[in-house]
Amino acid sequence: MTTAAEIKHLVDHGLYSKAHEHDACGVGFVAHIRDGAGILIQLPDALYREEMARNGTAPDGSKGVALPPLGEYGVGMIFLPKEHASRLACEQEMERAIKAEGQVLLGWRDVP
Structure with a gap:
């Protein structure tokens, strides 16, 4: 866990600037700043494989x-609206964009 002193050091040395934050998107590359956002730099294949087999749609x-x-x-990883019609519209747009790029959507997984 990053300490307050470590966060201050990162802020002072340019790795993080509150000015670059927008809403709750967590822009920046500083870990454990306690904002609830994160950056995934490795693909946890075993986790995704198990979860998609069990809970994927x-x-x-x-x-x-x-x-x-x-x-x-x-x-x-995308944030979708909770309201059903809006969520469905967003999912359909994502599926359209994925197909337009020549990719294949394998499925969706709701985060528990």
């Missing part, structure tokens, strides 16, 4: 998603 609505081998898939 494929684009067709079927449950359980089998992931391809490590290195052959990516993960996007």
Whole structure:
């Protein structure tokens, strides 16, 4: 866990600036500043593989998603509205954008 003194050092030396924050997006590359945001720099394949098999939803609505081998898939983490119609519209737009880029959406997983 980063201490207050370490955070001050990072702020003073340019790794973090509150001026670069926008709403709650947590812009910056400083760990443990206690803002609830984080940056994922490694893909926890075993976790995703287990979670998607158990809790993933494929684009067709079927449950359980089998992931391809490590290195052959990516993960996007996005914040979606809680209201159903708005959430569905956002999911549809994400699916459209993914397809437009020539990629394949494997599935969705709600964070518990």
